[in-house]
Amino acid sequence: MGTSENKNYLNKRLLKLNVGFLLSEGPGNSREMPIDIPERVQVDEDLYLESVTGQLFLTRTKEGILAQGTLQVANIRECDRCLDEFVHTFDVPVEELFAHPANPQISVFSVDSTGQINLGPLVREEVLIEESYRVICREDCRGLSAASGVNLNHEAEPQPEDDGINADDLIDPRMAVLKQLLDDKK
Ligand SMILES: [Zn+2]
Numbered sequence: 001m002g003t004s005e006n007k008n009y010l011n012k013r014l015l016k017l018n019v020g021f022l023l024s025e026g027p028g029n030s031r032e033m034p035i036d037i038p039e040r041v042q043v044d045e046d047l048y049l050e051s052v053t054g055q056l057f058l059t060r061t062k063e064g065i066l067a068q069g070t071l072q073v074a075n076i077r078e079c080d081r082c083l084d085e086f087v088h089t090f091d092v093p094v095e096e097l098f099a100h101p102a103n104p105q106i107s108v109f110s111v112d113s114t115g116q117i118n119l120g121p122l123v124r125e126e127v128l129i130e131e132s133y134r135v136i137c138r139e140d141c142r143g144l145s146a147a148s149g150v151n152l153n154h155e156a157e158p159q160p161e162d163d164g165i166n167a168d169d170l171i172d173p174r175m176a177v178l179k180q181l182l183d184d185k186k
Contacts, residue, residue: 020115064100079137
């Protein structure tokens with residue numbers, strides 16, 4: 001695996017960008033920075049994402065580094081209809097000033113002492129918002145059977161006379177979740 005020099009600005013284990021080179025240039029200088037992390041990455045202490053890609057435009061200003069652009073983030077979610085886990089990909093818009101030197105009155109974010117900016121906390125906020133919305137694994141997800149609780153994407157409705165199982169025995173805690181979802185829609 002080659003370590004091409006122009007890719008070294010990106011820390012692929014954490015969502016950090018080295019912007020030291022841009023700091024040493026004067027205000028008004030800018031750089032296009034591709035973000036390419038196609039594998040699992042730790043975004044924050046308690047948050048992992050399956051991939052983070054996109055393009056950021058960094059501008060050196062008097063106050064620090066202005067980061068603008070859009071990231072495509074892949075997060076593991078549970079389908080609200082069938083409860084299966086799946087990878088949900090969505091856009092995270094970025095428009096943030098990283099103060100240099102740190103200045104809480106200008107921005108809660110800043111360039112750290114090693115010349116890096118950490119996109120983690122910023123992405124984390126957007127992911128928490130995304131996680132507050134319901135998502136379904138696919139448009140035609142069939143969900144769980146109201147009668148038996150089986151995932152209708154994977155199997156057909158069991159026929160009681162075929163397997164002899166009492167339908168009441170098949171109701172599991174997931175049914176409560178489904179019922180809640182149905183009730184919410186009313
Ligand atoms: Zn589903």
